[in-house]
Amino acid sequence: MHFCYNKNMLELNKIDHWRSNRLPFFLKAETGSTNVDCRVYAEEYDGDFIFLAEKQNAGRGRRGRDFYSPDHGFYFSMCVNAVSGKEILYTLVCAVAAAEALEGCGQKTEIKWVNDLYQNGKKAAGILCEAIRSNEDFTLKKVIIGIGINVSEDPFPEELKDKAVRLGGIDRNQLAGLLSDALLKWLGAPEEEVLREYRHRSFLIGREVLYEINGREKSGRVTDINEKGNLVVLTEEGEDVLASGEISLKNWK
Numbered sequence: 001m002h003f004c005y006n007k008n009m010l011e012l013n014k015i016d017h018w019r020s021n022r023l024p025f026f027l028k029a030e031t032g033s034t035n036v037d038c039r040v041y042a043e044e045y046d047g048d049f050i051f052l053a054e055k056q057n058a059g060r061g062r063r064g065r066d067f068y069s070p071d072h073g074f075y076f077s078m079c080v081n082a083v084s085g086k087e088i089l090y091t092l093v094c095a096v097a098a099a100e101a102l103e104g105c106g107q108k109t110e111i112k113w114v115n116d117l118y119q120n121g122k123k124a125a126g127i128l129c130e131a132i133r134s135n136e137d138f139t140l141k142k143v144i145i146g147i148g149i150n151v152s153e154d155p156f157p158e159e160l161k162d163k164a165v166r167l168g169g170i171d172r173n174q175l176a177g178l179l180s181d182a183l184l185k186w187l188g189a190p191e192e193e194v195l196r197e198y199r200h201r202s203f204l205i206g207r208e209v210l211y212e213i214n215g216r217e218k219s220g221r222v223t224d225i226n227e228k229g230n231l232v233v234l235t236e237e238g239e240d241v242l243a244s245g246e247i248s249l250k251n252w253k
């Protein structure tokens with residue numbers, strides 16, 4: 001394992017300075033995917049733990065997409081023992097914790113349902129939660145919380161240029177420490193508090209959005225994120241409640 005020698009290199013002793021938890025923390029200069037690292041390590045270690053990498057060669061996004069993961073970035077995965085039936089809560093917790101940690105590093109972001117972080121209408125971070133289930137009864141055993149934050153100075157590829165934003169001036173060691181603490185704090189928080197914070201940090205509430213439901217393109221105004229974490233949209237025909245899907249903003253400037 002080797003590390004780059006710039007002044008902002010990731011270093012475990014610096015990360016430790018910024019965190020109060022002592023979960024096992026693995027730093028990698030390069031990897032395929034930190035989510036995959038977690039899945040592999042979970043086979044031999046039963047506690048909670050974290051992987052963080054400078055660069056991913058096979059970064060995974062939601063819906064089977066790749067996640068652009070250039071060098072000197074921030075690719076973080078935490079593996080936690082899970083409570084079955086609380087799946088939606090994990091999704092909400094990650095977004096809240098990541099936004100809070102970024103705020104602690106001087107960067108204000110908002111949550112675009114379900115769990116992207118946006119700044120000025122562009123994506124700053126993406127989150128991919130993956131389940132590890134029991135082979136016997138398929139119950140949820142562990143959750144891998146994968147968070148990728150655009151901090152690398154490498155230019156975005158053409159297809160991301162207008163959609164993504166880089167968050168500058170971040171101390172990645174501080175971010176790693178704060179994020180690990182924030183995740184543990186929000187994972188232990190009551191559901192109503194998580195939801196309150198999620199709504200408070202929501203980018204979509206009050207905005208006009210476009211979405212697809214039952215094969216139809218529709219538009220409406222987001223009025224709430226309900227207690228199940230679903231998006232509530234008011235349209236001319238009534239209310240739609242969305243459990244998943246891609247949302248785009250109407251008239252975003």
Ligand code: BTN
Nearest residue numbers: 033035060061062126127146148
């Ligand atoms: C998305 O926006 O579609 C989700 C992106 C999630 C990326 C993170 S980076 C750390 C972890 N490892 C991965 O391979 N993916 C997640």
